[in-house]
Amino acid sequence: MGSRSNALVAVVRQELAEARGTARAVLAAAESARSEAQRRKKLIREAYATCLAQLAEARDAARQDILRRTHAEATTLTRNVASLAALSAPGAAGTAWRYWTPTEPDRVGRPGLLRIGTVAYAAGEDRTKLPALVPFLDHAHLNVLGSRPDADEVISGLLLRALGTTRPGDVRLSIYDPEHLGGTLAGFAPLGNAGLLQFVSPGGLSAVLDDLVEHICRVNESVLAGEYSSLAELTAATTGPRPEPWRIVVLLLDPGGGDLTDAQSAQLMRIVRTGVACGVHLVVRGRELAPHPTVERIVTHDGTATCDTTGRLEVSLDAAPPADRIAGFCRTTAERLRAGPPPARFADLEPAKLWTESSVTGLTAPIGDSTDGSLVPVLLGDDPPHALIGGPSGSGKTNLIYAWIGSLTARYSPGELALYLLDFKEGVSFARFAPGPRDASWLPHVRLAGVNVNGDREFGIALLRHLAEELRTRAQAAKRFEATKLAELRAEDPDGDWPRIVAVIDEFQVLLAGRDALADEAVALLEDLARRGRSQGIHLVLASQDVSGIEALWGRSGLISQFTLRIALPKARRILAENNLAAAVIPRFHAVVNADSGVAGANTVVRLPDAGDRSAWRALQRKLWGKRPASCEPPRLFDGDAVPRLPAMYRPAGRVPDRSSDVGSSPGAVLGERIDVAARPARLRLGRMPGRNLAVLGTRTDEACDVLAAAALSLAAQGPARFSIACLDPGAERATARLMAELPRADWYARADLDDLFATLAPDGIPHYVLGYALDAAGPAYRDRLRALLADGPEQRLHVLGWWRSVPRLRDDLGGVGARLDTIGAWVALDVQGPELSPLSPQPGGPTWYPRRRRALFFDRSVHRTPEVIIPYEVNSDHT
Incomplete structure (x- = not known):
């Protein structure tokens, strides 16, 4: 291979590299700026055409047998073309006819390119078929020349794709077919029942062209009003529907073009120059339009075609869909339009860009x-x-x-x-x-x-x-x-x-x-x-x-x-x-x-x-x-149906310091979760003050055990402490055994061991907590010692956390009906009715309280004016 050939190879390789870079840049832009639909479509369309032109040059070079070593580069380029085609012609715009179904666009979606066939490209032994796409709505007029049967099939396919990628009513057709009087595109006739199609009589073309020119003037004056350069730009900048439908005028003319007067030709050229920006598009067959940036030329011949977008690459045309299929689609579209537009989808409420609004003056959003x-x-x-x-x-x-x-x-x-x-209803809506x-x-x-x-x-x-x-x-x-x-x-x-x-x-x-x-x-x-x-x-x-x-x-x-x-x-x-x-x-x-x-x-x-x-x-x-x-x-x-579990920070294994915001250094027993926004724990301070004892009241064994276990474990997590556990209810033995296994310093006592329990309660400077399960079962023999412990213990850092199965039993243990209950500074009521709590409550007649599962009423005389509802933590159940 000579030096001239080597130079040509280098040039082509450089062009392929530039095309790959362009394609990659466009793909990245399309991914990061999907909401900028108009800019994205333009970039992809330009990159698609550029890549096809580069492929044509690579094909020509390959035919000269000087590009054998660029096979890998060409293969990469074809993949990029396929990716760009998928982005610019998704769904009904680019799907082959045998798989074709209409695609309802979202509210921010904008038209892209439309498929007319495929482009074959051979790279080495590989032969790749790539979609052949042309611009149309918001992009170009179409000038279809060459073989009439092929041209008619191209036009039928493009019109169906344009209708299938827009909403019913967004496209209106006018067809001028003087030779066959509308029979060439008769499959679209059902659209006339919904006012979307007009067949123009042989003598009505001048009126149609004049009406389009007046429509363009009105759009420029009243709709765009100097603020936007096109309807496409206006639609992209707003969230509402398109302000004006697209108007497509199909002119099926004789090849010579002699069926237009000079006045009609002048109006036609005005529409060519100004129509695309105002949503007016021409599809002209048989007459060659003067070159213009908005004109896409398609030349057909024996099932193939060339066009401006694909350049020198030959297009194998898709066969047009059957007329009955076109008619069926048009009937469905007309029926949908007569029924009114479908309601917005949830996705339609989403703006083009997220989080761009300011709430300084208020909140505005569509529902x-x-x-x-x-x-x-x-x-x-x-x-x-x-x-x-x-x-x-x-x-x-x-x-x-x-x-x-x-x-x-x-x-x-x-x-x-x-x-x-x-x-507030039963459910999990939020x-x-x-x-x-x-x-x-x-x-x-x-x-x-x-x-x-x-x-x-x-x-x-x-x-x-x-x-x-x-x-x-x-x-x-x-x-x-x-x-x-x-x-x-x-x-x-x-x-x-x-x-x-x-x-x-x-x-x-x-x-x-x-x-x-x-x-x-x-x-x-x-x-x-x-x-x-x-x-x-x-x-x-x-x-x-x-x-x-x-x-x-x-x-x-x-x-x-x-x-x-x-x-x-x-x-x-x-x-x-x-x-x-x-x-x-x-x-x-x-x-x-x-x-x-x-x-x-x-x-x-x-x-x-x-x-x-x-x-x-x-x-x-x-x-x-x-x-x-x-x-x-x-x-x-x-x-409300979930039971909170005792957080790990309140267990001895966590060994974390007390994190309460309360003032003071007294240990705090965590009893359950408060019903508030911050999910704070309900905490009982156990300082060296009279009455710093706790009574848990009710017959629900599992919840009573959980309250006492949460209190004990949270106290153990705050520093050195001793625990004496007196279990007087067989139903609580399993829970107390689990608690014993987790507490670092604890002794266990049965009912027969109560004498030993009271004998060991000597103050030694370390906080000592007596956990009594069903203390009312101890009997009258131990009431005096229990009252003395409740009265004198807190000042010696001896605190009782006891469970009594009813308020009368607690009152009996404290001295009967006339006894003072000051030694119980705090209580947690489970399945106890409000009036029963009257002896312990500051409210006459007791608090308003209707017991319910996994809810408790907590009152601490040194903190509360009225009791508060808490949720006992789940502590020692089988799955915790």
Whole structure:
């Protein structure tokens, strides 16, 4: 091989390397900037054409037998071309006809290239067929020349692909076929029933061309209005539907082109120059159009073709799909259009770019679309500040909440939005937003999720107290900066952490049920949050399927008047104003959105997407989870049906120091988990003060044993301590044996050993804890010594942690009906009714307490004004 050939080889290799680099760069850009659809399509289309041109040059060089050593480079290049083709013509745009089905685009998807056949490329002994693609919608006019039968098949295939990759109604056809009077493309005739197809008569071409020119002028003047260069750019910059449909005009002309007048030719050229930017596209057969950057030329001949995009590479044309298949597709499209556009999908609520919105002035996100397909945004801000959602069972309330949460979290980052979610009905609606055994991801915006809390109104109160504390913190910060609302505070304190807070409480009426202290506190907290929260960026979303929940609010005008945003699902009652009957007539999967306190005339009917699909939610959540900041922590999940286990830090093996925030150095016995937002332990300080003893009351053996075991293990984890365990109930022997095995210094006593127990209780400076299981079984013979231990022991660092099976038995052990119970400074009540606790409670008649499994009432005289509900830890069960 001569020096001239070597130089040519070097040039071709350099061109192949450059083409590979271009392809790789485009692939990387397409992966990292999918939301920039218009730019991506343009880059891929240019790279696809560039790679094909390079392949043509490589083919020509190979034919001269000088490129044998570039086989590996050519193979890599063909793979890149195939990848680019798959990206630019996915689904119905590039699938072979035998596998072809329509592809519904998403709302941010933009047209790409369309397949007309394949390009064969031989590299060594390998022969590769690559998709041959041409630009069309938003890219080019098509000028199809050459063999008429082949040209007609190319046009039929391109029109079907264009219709199959767009939504029904987004493309409108006009066909001018003077020779066969529309028969050439008769398969598309069913579109005429939906107003999507017009067959132009032989004398009607001038009117059609004039109408298109006027349409282009109107789009430039009224739609683009100098702000955008094209409809494609405008659509890419907005989240709504395309403002104007594509208009495709098919001109099936004679090869000579003599059937056009000079005026028609002039109008045609105006459309060539300006139509693509305004969504007007020409498909011209038989007449050669003047060269223009927007014209894609396709020349057919005996089943093959060449075109501008594929260059010198010959295309093997795909056979057109059968006419009956085209007609069937067009009938289906017309029927769908007459039925109206389908509702938005959950994915359609997602914006083009995640986390780009600011919540300074409020939160705006769509929850569905209107009947014309445009997304309907819902606002939470200074006005309206709070929302009320209502609908009977099965009307789609949870689905609506899912859609709203998904739309909000896709638009606002965790620094702009914080969510607190509480579900009072029996279920786990919000559990998917927290890490689980099947999916470790979580929704980064969620700070707290409560599920199965229908029996734990206390947790609802805990959430409201937490929000009230946050409101106080924000109000103080606003006062320091002389700000009156959140927008001003964030402007004055740009480095502060002030996201807008949305608290969703489903079946909120549970909080207001009953006439007790919890209901009174819930109302007071809700009224304060609703009244003052709007200015500090705290928004409440209350939902109920039972009209009684709404009735609980109607008697409190100061509270209900703050909820000016009303969302009523089908058959919802008392959400809207009495004379507003819109909720009674809307169909399923719809909602009435009213931002004017439900008054008639302010309704917007929204079609809701299916937001309950777990796979769709998981796809969005994992994307958001992957973008979470490094400082983002998993949300607190409170499950009313789950029993918390004693944390390892409170076991002797952990040997960690006491981490309580309480003041003082006295050891703290952990008894269970408090029902609050932070999941803090309920702790009993056992200092050298009178009455520092504990009584566990009730007949539930397993829970009583768990309370005493948690207390003992947590005390042992804090430092040197001695334990004496007196087990007087055979049912507790297994639990005490397990506890003995874990305590570092413990002695075990049966009922026959009680004399030995009291004989060994000499103070030695080390805390000594007497754990008594069923102490009431000791009998009258030991009551005097037990009373003395309870009265004098704490000051000598001797403390009794005892279990009595009823309050009367405890009272008998302490001296009878008239005896003082001061030696019991703290108690935990299990299955004991509230009135039975009257002798131990500061409340006359005892606390309001209805026992339930795995809940206990804890009272410490030195800390509490009223008892609090706790959850006994699971400590020594078989699976722990």
